Amino acid sequence: MIYISIFIVFFIIFSCSRKDTPLSPEISETFTPTSAPASGTPTIGPTFTCTPGIINGTLNLPSSAQGKNYYIYLFDTFTGFANADAGISGICGTENSVPYSIAVPPGNYYMAVFVDMDGDGFPGAGDYVGVYGATWPEWPVSANITISEGEVLNYDLDLVTGFNNVTGTINLYEAAPNEICQIFIDIDTTQTNSNYVARKNVFVMEGVLSAGYSLLVLVPGNYYVYAGIDLDESGLPFTTPDQFGYWGVCGCNPKNPPGYANAIISDLSASYNFSFTLGKY
Numbered sequence: 001m002i003y004i005s006i007f008i009v010f011f012i013i014f015s016c017s018r019k020d021t022p023l024s025p026e027i028s029e030t031f032t033p034t035s036a037p038a039s040g041t042p043t044i045g046p047t048f049t050c051t052p053g054i055i056n057g058t059l060n061l062p063s064s065a066q067g068k069n070y071y072i073y074l075f076d077t078f079t080g081f082a083n084a085d086a087g088i089s090g091i092c093g094t095e096n097s098v099p100y101s102i103a104v105p106p107g108n109y110y111m112a113v114f115v116d117m118d119g120d121g122f123p124g125a126g127d128y129v130g131v132y133g134a135t136w137p138e139w140p141v142s143a144n145i146t147i148s149e150g151e152v153l154n155y156d157l158d159l160v161t162g163f164n165n166v167t168g169t170i171n172l173y174e175a176a177p178n179e180i181c182q183i184f185i186d187i188d189t190t191q192t193n194s195n196y197v198a199r200k201n202v203f204v205m206e207g208v209l210s211a212g213y214s215l216l217v218l219v220p221g222n223y224y225v226y227a228g229i230d231l232d233e234s235g236l237p238f239t240t241p242d243q244f245g246y247w248g249v250c251g252c253n254p255k256n257p258p259g260y261a262n263a264i265i266s267d268l269s270a271s272y273n274f275s276f277t278l279g280k281y
Contacts, residue, residue: 063096071088072089080187108143114218127162132157136218168213169210170213176231181228183199183211184227185217197223220267223263223264225274226244247263
């Protein structure tokens with residue numbers, strides 16, 4: 001019995017003092033509703049091996065977004081929405097204010113939010129966006145939410161209508177009429193891991209050798225920008241015979257990414273242009 005008691009005490013102390021495994025909206029520990037609650041109030045998200053903190057609050061929207069999905073992410077270092085330390089989604093009700101409640105492991109965090117008005121799964125122009133402690137596109141100088149085990153906090157956020165802060169032109173290697181040019185802003189160069197922070201599909205018209213695009217980046221950071229045309233419709237990653245390229249890399253060598261995340265987006269209120277030319281994979 002003595003050995004069993006010692007083991008139990010050790011397990012509780014260890015499991016409640018760490019958050020090595022990030023809680024992502026893509027894994028089973030995070031609640032993602034499949035239908036809207038009648039009141040528009042979400043259910044608390046992740047579950048934990050120790051007592052999490054709870055953050056309650058209200059999202060104040062510019063106007064009603066009835067039936068639209070909202071997404072809330074908390075992170076200490078931003079490595080993509082899929083890797084957030086805690087995240088929850090829900091469906092907006094009829095009112096301009098949306099109550100929320102989210103379970104969070106102990107730590108220091110930023111909180112970023114968007115309401116997906118166009119249903120594409122990413123923040124974009126026309127979506128409602130916000131960050132705790134600042135009015136987007138301003139960004140807090142440091143993580144400004146500190147929560148302890150079992151603590152209950154209340155934070156309201158005022159959301160604004162987002163706008164695109166990244167534009168560019170993708171010059172094609174050769175004509176690709178009636179194909180889709182896919183543009184990504186990503187934290188890494190692994191195309192299949194869903195770490196994108198922004199994504200856009202642009203239809204390529206006949207007789208056109210370029211595709212213009214615009215995107216909204218919600219969180220400042222250093223990113224990779226790349227694009228491709230999936231000519232054989234094999235899906236990601238792009239391979240032969242697709243057209244593909246990275247911003248900052250010659251289109252004659254499309255397989256090699258830049259040596260570092262070279263698209264530096266530090267001022268979200270600015271307009272960044274990332275134009276480049278695709279090569280043949």
